[in-house]
Amino acid sequence: MIGNTKIDKTDRKILKILQANGKITNAKLSEEIGLSPAPTLERVKKLENSGIIKSYHAELDSAMLGLGVNTFVQVSLKGHNKPNIETFLSRISDIEEIIECHHITGSGDFILRIVAKDIASYQQLMLEKVSDIDIVDSLQSMVILSTFKNSKEVPVPADN
Structure with a gap:
């Protein structure tokens, strides 16, 4: 089950x-x-x-599409409350370069996965769109240098 x-x-x-x-x-x-x-x-x-099978997708090669910079960005909000979370989610929903957003525990509130053409494009995106969200307190960027495992397969547990 x-x-x-x-x-x-x-x-x-x-x-x-x-x-x-x-x-x-x-x-x-x-x-x-x-x-x-x-x-x-x-x-x-x-x-x-x-709902076990949610959808079917084509996986695209971001580098072949000219999106050579992949990053994770840890975001901390000025206050961790429902209005700030809703505002943040609303603002980032229209930023197509943000391809993942996860609500997390720990020192940050969210972790984003962002793709961009190059470092200059990434910097512009961060300055003009992400850090411009007034409830964002801090950002910590982690540029992905290489990826060694990127499985899209979820393990299917056996019945106990």
């Missing part, structure tokens, strides 16, 4: 396969799990409708 959805070994196999290849055809998926196409499709629909 995951959440409120009962899943079995076959469902787990489907989830693993779909994470590795979201473009797999139903025919190929059914062949790999050992079921006919109709029940395979029914299982996939069940996993989608339950």
Whole structure:
């Protein structure tokens, strides 16, 4: 059982396969799990409708798109309260270079993942958009030099 959805070994196999290849055809998926196409499709629909499968995406290569600078930015707000959090989230939602935003514990309030063309573009973004948000108290940037693991696959726990 995951959440409120009962899943079995076959469902787990489907989830693993779909994470590795979201473009797999139903025919190929059914062949790999050992079921006919109709029940395979029914299982996939069940996993989608339950919310376990949220969506399907194409992963893009940011460097090939000319976005050569990737950073994490730890953000601390002037006050950690609901109005400040809502204001911050509203302001960053329109900044397309911010591709991830996580509410965190510890010394900061949020961690952002930002992509930019180059350091000059990144600096301009930080000065003109992010640090311009009046409730931002401090920013700590961490430029990603290289990435050694970037798995998009979530481990699917077995039933206990």
